[in-house]
Amino acid sequence: MPEQTAISTAGAPQNDNxxxxxxxxxxxxxxxxxxxxxxxxxxxxxxxxREHTHRAMENLAAVVREAGGSLDDVVKTTVYVADMDDYDAVNEAYADHVGETPPARVCIEAARLPEDVRVEIDAVAKVA
Structure with a gap:
């Protein structure tokens, strides 16, 4: 069984969920x-x-940094958008945050996201 450690940083939004x-x-x-x-x-x-995607990626990056990694260590993301018509603009902003070897990714349109935001992104990273 892998050892599990919760990662928390003030550099990303906190909540009581x-x-x-x-x-x-x-x-x-x-x-x-x-x-x-x-x-x-x-x-x-x-x-x-675009600004919303940048902020989502910055929040994600803060957690990865807290664990000792960087966005270059991200191997998989899932991007949830409220409207697939935003796909191209999300891609443009997202591309600013990934390196020469972007992570594997899924992008799906979600009927509704928490707080009615237009984009949400999660990730898996390999950190040493």
Whole structure:
């Protein structure tokens, strides 16, 4: 059975729901889904889908950094969008955060996301 450690950082939004921001199981980090919420204010960032995607990726990156990794260590993401018409704009913003070898990814349209945000992203990373 892998050793599991909860990962938490002030660099990503906190809440009182029953889940961890991330869980490190041996060298695999499972990062919960993050939307476009500013961790300092707890409010959704202003702007359109590009700004929302950037904030979601920054939140995700904060958890990966707290576990000792970087976005280059992410091997899989799932992107949830409220409207698949935003797909191209999400891709443009997402591409700014991934390296030469982007992680494997799934993108799905969700009928409704928490707090009615337009994008949420989760990840799996391999951190040493």
């Amino acid at each position: 029953p889940y961890s921001q991330g869980v490190l199981a041996d060298d695999l980090l499972f990062v919960s889904g993050f939307g476009p919420v500013d961790p300092e204010t707890g409010a959704e960032v202003e702007g359109g889908i």
